[in-house]
Amino acid sequence: MTTATTLSEPVLEELARLEDCLDRLLAITSPVTDPTTALQGVERAQRRLAAVRLKVLGAAEAQQTAAARGLPTTAAWAARESRTSTVDAARETRLAVALGAEPHGDTARALEAGDVSTAHAAVITAALATLPGRLTTDQRAACERRLVVDAQRYSPDQLRRHARRVLAEVEPDQQAVDAEEDAQVAAEEDRAYAATALSFHDNGDGTVTGRFTLPHLQAAMLKKAVEALAAPRRVRGTEHTSPEHARGIALATLLEHLPTEHLTGTTSAQVVVTMDVTLLRGALRTAGLDTDQPISAGQARRLACNAHLLPAVWGKTLGGASRVLDLGRSSRLFNDTQRTAVAAVHRHCAADGCDRPTAWCELHHRTAWSTGGTTDLADAVPLCHWHHRRIHDHRFRHSWRPDGSVVFALVGRR
Secondary structure, three states: OOOOOOOOHHHHHHHHHHHHHHHHHHHOOOOOOOHHHHHHHHHHHHHHHHHHHHHHHHHHHHHOHHHHOOOOOHHHHHHHHHOOOHHHHHHHHHHHHHHHHOOOHHHHHHHHHOOOOHHHHHHHHHHHHOOOOOOOHHHHHHHHHHHHHHHOOOOHHHHHHHHOOHHHHOOOOHHHHHHHHHHHHHHHHHHHHHHOEEEEEEOOOOOEEEEEEOOHHHHHHHHHHHHHHOOHHHOOOOOOOOHHHHHHHHHHHHHHOOOOOOOOOHHHHOOOEEOOHHHHOOOOOOEEEOOOOEEOHHHHHHHHHOOOOHHHHHOOOOOOOOOOOOOOOOOOOOOHHHHHHHHHHOOEOOEOOOOOEHHHOEEEEOOOHHHOOOOOHHHEEEEOHHHHHHHOOOOEEEEEOOOOOEEEEEOOOO
């Protein structure tokens, strides 16, 4: 697809004819006798029209149409003119620019023919952009042809998975293909981790609205747990008015039963309910949370009946039965007593130069438990979340100093 540099009158004339054609289609009153073929025809026409839209966006970008109208980007101009979201307009503009910046002949022709969608084209251009720079023009073209063929068989999500291994089309060394796929997935994980976010908004009516962005791994964990609790066999009566409500109730249930025994700083990870004995005996007055929010007497009594939440309700002391500090191979996870002992020795993350307090750290086995290490105090090292990720990242090497600190460096650098 060669991006148009001007919006010529013939383009406008053909668009007017297209409008006439649509008028005739919409005027047909007889029922559709072959919906399958009709839907396929509509889909192909939409894809071809989307190719025209990309040409228009490419022309607007080349002509700096947005700037001429006092707007910062082509996406902002397109969103205003077409009354669509800026996010959608930005995605389409990026695709138009990508198709025009490099030779993507097969992709453009397939899009113009209606064989692939803009979603497929976006996957193809993104995959080609991540190919190793050592490939020749002919090799890149061969990879593109493979992806265009696959796009006619798979959905965009399925194509994205196949695209990670498109290098195999021109690379006979399977280890090199495996390494390239792993590098792409690692880069995707890094971007996902950087984009991870969670926000809360108190609606002022007893509810809190939240918004989160999670990497696929953690999102899959959350989704499986919530859906298991929201399964139809667990839903009784008419309490759940919709699948969304059922999942919401499941999430609330999950949060009440999150184990905190192995979280960093157990007491700080628990919600404390302040109440007195008269409330437990049936008094009707509100209790308080340590987050400065009230809860009803019934809610407080329900929490007090839950054996798992009882320590959180009444607080958790450091006294009680003694716990050994060396667990050998009998346990993979460090306990709270060991964490307390580690905190007495380490004031912050063991990584050189990191000042994250120990209370924010996770305990790491200096000698991996999976390779024979023990869950003993001498083998416990506090690492903040960022450095804990790095110590398990093959792109980083690490070394231990005599004082117990650890130094990190990128592989290949001194």
